[in-house]
Amino acid sequence: MIHLERDKKAALVSIGVTAFLAVIKYFFGVLSGSIALTADAIHSVTDVISSVGVLIGLKISGRKPTKAFPYGFYKAENIVSLFLALAIFYAGYEIILTSVEKFGTVVLTNLPFAIAAALTSLVFTVLLSRYKLKVGRELNSPSLIADGKHTQADTYASTAVLLGLLGYYFGFSSLDAIAGILVSVFVFRAGYEILKDAIKVLLDASISYEGLNRIREVASGTYGVRKIRSLKARSSGKFMFIELEIETNLKDLERAHQLSDKIEEQIKSEIKNVDRVLVHMEPEEKEFMRYAVPCTENKGLSSKVSGHFGAAEYFCLFDIDLRTADNELTDMRFIKNPYFALERRKGLKAAELLVTNKIDKLITKESIAQKSAFYVLEDAYVEFEETDAATIEEIVEELKA
Numbered sequence: 001m002i003h004l005e006r007d008k009k010a011a012l013v014s015i016g017v018t019a020f021l022a023v024i025k026y027f028f029g030v031l032s033g034s035i036a037l038t039a040d041a042i043h044s045v046t047d048v049i050s051s052v053g054v055l056i057g058l059k060i061s062g063r064k065p066t067k068a069f070p071y072g073f074y075k076a077e078n079i080v081s082l083f084l085a086l087a088i089f090y091a092g093y094e095i096i097l098t099s100v101e102k103f104g105t106v107v108l109t110n111l112p113f114a115i116a117a118a119l120t121s122l123v124f125t126v127l128l129s130r131y132k133l134k135v136g137r138e139l140n141s142p143s144l145i146a147d148g149k150h151t152q153a154d155t156y157a158s159t160a161v162l163l164g165l166l167g168y169y170f171g172f173s174s175l176d177a178i179a180g181i182l183v184s185v186f187v188f189r190a191g192y193e194i195l196k197d198a199i200k201v202l203l204d205a206s207i208s209y210e211g212l213n214r215i216r217e218v219a220s221g222t223y224g225v226r227k228i229r230s231l232k233a234r235s236s237g238k239f240m241f242i243e244l245e246i247e248t249n250l251k252d253l254e255r256a257h258q259l260s261d262k263i264e265e266q267i268k269s270e271i272k273n274v275d276r277v278l279v280h281m282e283p284e285e286k287e288f289m290r291y292a293v294p295c296t297e298n299k300g301l302s303s304k305v306s307g308h309f310g311a312a313e314y315f316c317l318f319d320i321d322l323r324t325a326d327n328e329l330t331d332m333r334f335i336k337n338p339y340f341a342l343e344r345r346k347g348l349k350a351a352e353l354l355v356t357n358k359i360d361k362l363i364t365k366e367s368i369a370q371k372s373a374f375y376v377l378e379d380a381y382v383e384f385e386e387t388d389a390a391t392i393e394e395i396v397e398e399l400k401a
């Protein structure tokens with residue numbers, strides 16, 4: 001909350017100071033007849049309008065979505081900006097026109113007042129830009145920093161105005177009109193900045209790379225997300241809409257649904273101004289399937305399949321390549337069952353051992369349904385199959401067929 005309030009305070013201070021400067025520049029600009037000073041007043045007005053416009057736009061865009069506008073009114077802000085930009089371009093054009101028309105024929109009166117006004121403007125603009133940059137950096141607010149940089153550049157316009165007036169004082173009468181043309185460049189720049197941002201949002205441009213990376217980081221850190229297939233995010237006004245396509249190993253619909261809720265929650269708590277997160281889930285694309293079979297011995301393919309699960313001396317683990325047409329065997333190894341002689345809980349311990357070896361399917365002679373081992377394995381999404389085969393080789397042959 002403190003964060004938002006300082007942000008807002010800086011914006012209001014900026015609007016207040018700029019409006020005050022616009023008034024004194026306009027007053028003394030007209031009084032003295034200085035084109036440049038009047039032009040800079042118009043420039044300040046465009047800066048105020050763009051700041052106020054954003055605030056007004058926020059009011060409209062804050063309206064709740066309706067049936068006819070299910071995605072809300074966020075872009076209203078950017079449509080307002082579009083019209084503002086056009087108005088600002090027109091102001092820049094008018095300044096150039098006046099400067100050219102009056103070139104060489106400028107007659108200034110009340111020069112000391114005009115110089116004092118220009119000097120005041122320069123001093124306040126410098127202070128204002130420093131203030132906005134300082135607060136912006138402290139709050140890590142990109143919009144406030146950008147605004148501070150804009151004001152920093154505006155000090156060149158104020159300097160040009162001051163030099164134009166001083167030049168007139170020393171007998172270079174056309175310097176005021178030249179400064180006027182220079183100021184119009186700043187007006188055009190203000191218009192261009194507003195136009196660019198508005199068009200980006202209206203055309204659904206992506207958010208920044210840093211923003212995307214941050215979202216990717218948060219989403220992939222959520223348990224159950226195996227891979228992020230695609231990520232899209234766009235701004236609409238001040239708000240963000242995110243579309244995420246993920247791979248998960250969760251097979252249960254209920255759990256998958258909980259996962260998507262969790263991802264949304266995480267993103268919204270870590271990143272500001274997120275309106276909506278749409279999560280599309282796909283089952284994890286498996287390249288191989290890992291089987292486990294309890295054995296009585298460690299003799300490669302000819303090993304005998306054990307009739308027991310927890311009491312088996314060995315487990316044969318092998319991988320079947322799912323990308324090949326004939327289910328090729330790619331890897332085979334035996335792990336000793338250190339729990340086979342235990343009095344109690346040997347099945348449970350063996351099940352935990354297999355889970356840490358990331359098996360996908362368990363093939364047994366005896367059914368382990370309803371035993372504690374069964375629940376451990378089921379919890380890790382392991383599948384089950386019963387077999388009559390005597391050796392590992394027979395099982396592998398059956399899988400190939």
Ligand SMILES: [Zn+2]
Binds near residue numbers: 047150151186190
């Ligand atoms: Zn400006």
